[in-house]
Amino acid sequence: MIVIRTPARLSVRLRPRVLAVGTVCLLLTVGVGVLAIGHGEYPMSPIDVLRTLTGGGSPAEEFIVTQLRLPRLVTGLAVGTALGLAGAVFQSLVRNPLGSPDVLGFTQGAATGALVVVAVSGSSAALAGSAALGGVVTGLLIYLIAWRRGVHGYRLVLVGIGMSAILTGVNGYLMTRVPLMSASRAMLWLTGSLDGRGWSDAAPLLAALAVLVPALLACAPALRMTELGDDAASGLGVSVHRLRMLPRRGRAAGGAVRSRRRTLPFRRAHRPAPWPDDSRARGHPAACGGRRRADPRPPPAQVALRALPGQLPVGVVTGVIGGGYLVWLLATERRAGRL
């Protein structure tokens, strides 16, 4: 345990392990990020990437890095951060290592919101707004149904799971009602993809994070206290029920995340994933969101290439990694006798 104290009676506590793991993850992220920016139809060496990032690249390199590849990387990282935080919050709130917005039906609610817009062929802004709204409304609904002299961990989880099941059915029905083109657009949106993400996608996400991350950090100590049980946490001066309202606030931005990149379950296993190549991704007929703005290049013959591993929507990749991680987690927990 490292403690930093100032004469002004301020003190900050750092755990060596958290510090070490955080640093390693950060370095890995930066490393993978540089490789990812260098990867694509126009390959660049890590040195070239770094040179371009620091302002020493040719105009072409500059365009490729700062306009095409960097925003996608930033969007991916921001989405990962938001989802990781959401998972951490829910784990503490429902006092369960498997707690996440998926389990509680928020994600399905956002999907319902999005599908309704897809069904009436709305704009991508409407899609984003509707997804956010769907998430928030679902959250409120779950909270109201689970309310019984306050909201308690298990009730919240059970109501959430029920809601999630219902909405999965609703979403399946909606999928059968929309035209085929819209359905494939919706499917890609539901799976999640970083294809052709630009700064216009990253900006609102970063803005949401700029507000939410400090707010969550301020709530983190209280959240940690709720792990002791509601009574003990209240005894220590935590307003447990007020804290439980937190996800609803978090949901507002969660909806923003969802509209950038919808995720598969087990988002805590979110890892940097291979980026589909930018140039080929442009003009993707089934892509959503920012993809719909005017694209100067003609749609290349990328549709066939989409089947290649490098073209997989990022959601598929995180899903596969996340599924594997869950199996590993269940196996080790079982062996340790905790399950």
Place this chain on the structure above:
Amino acid sequence: MSTSRLGGDGLRLAYDRRVVAEDLTVAVPDRSFTVIIGPNACGKSTLLRALSRLLRPTAGAVLLDGTDIHRLPARAVARTLGLLPQSPIAPDGIDVAELVARGRYPHQGLLRQWSRDDERIVAESMAATGVDDLGDRLVDELSGGQRQRVWLAMALAQQTPLLLLDEPTTYLDIAHQIEVLDLCARLHEEQGRTLVAVLHDLNHAARYATHLIAMRDGRVVAAGEPRRIVTAELVEEVFGLPCRVIDDPETGTPLVVPAARARARAGTVTR
């Protein structure tokens, strides 16, 4: 009765529409070791929940230093009034020192995470409860008695002049029950804290309490020093148990001896 920092005035305690207590007035004498006793479902745990701000009375008010406890900020209350619930949850994989340190929460802030006072008080609390050599053990690995002492250490680290304990001896064997109660008595005497505990065992209550509150059906039947109020009539009235009350040969406090079956039937038990 001496002065009181914590009490309830005209409390109506209810879960939804089920009323547990009506017009209940209690006072916890300052610097007392108050024990609340009564049969199951008499409202004693409910009263403790109300006193600790967990349950909001539907009428009347719980007063802490003269102010309605629900008008005070949660954190301010937590610096005056500590609570050890009946079944607190130890987070997965937490070690003893870490758990005890959580008791410092109401005294900490975003930029005051671990002051020298925090460090000293956590060490003192662990020493006072005899868990100082368990610091890096995982809480899951401890025996029931050790675990209860760790939770007590956490409650102590909160450094509140008032400490409420909900059945602190439940699930412990007799030796550990006495160990925990001895510890509470010592904290009360040496550190001058006001303790309020709900206990099941009448003899433990009579032995350790300096102030006893006997409840039945949501009413206070009697309150006062055990030697003064614990009589066979009171036990019969509160618990419906025919018994004899004799002097505890160890401490001289009242000792309740339930009547043998035959004598209880004959109704011949009197003091």
